[in-house]
Amino acid sequence: MKIKLPATLAGVLAAGIASLALAGPPTDAGAGGAHPAAHPAHALTHRYLIERSFPAGALDGLDAAGKAAVNATNARYGVRWIKSYANADKTKTYCIYEGPNELAIRSAAAANKLPVDSVTEIPATLLPK
Secondary structure, three states: OOOOOOHHHHHHHHHHHOOOEOOOOOOOOOOOOOOOOOOHHHOOOEEEEEEEEOOOOOOOOOOHHHHHHHHHHHHHOOOEEEEEEEOOOOOEEEEEEEEOOHHHHHHHHHHOOOOOOEEEEOOOOOOOO
């Protein structure tokens, strides 16, 4: 059985899925406004990998309005979406986020009505060279 999500949810999911890069590598709060001014206490930012599962077809029709809605909600929690990757059939996504802690990441996801299978802090960057 194929589950069809409401159009508004499909739009919101657009923010977390399309292959986009909203910003470069993680920055600190003093690096040109990387974090909302409303959250000055979040100067120490952590990077997270969020794994999500979706029913087949749930991510079809993703758009810019949905991305903007997710980003606005995330900002209320001091969370910033960096980029997302999806598997070929778009049933799994792997999203890179920055935020003050795991609770903020999960709270922003809940407010955006986005599923969360797992949240893993990824503090180290390993480069190929």
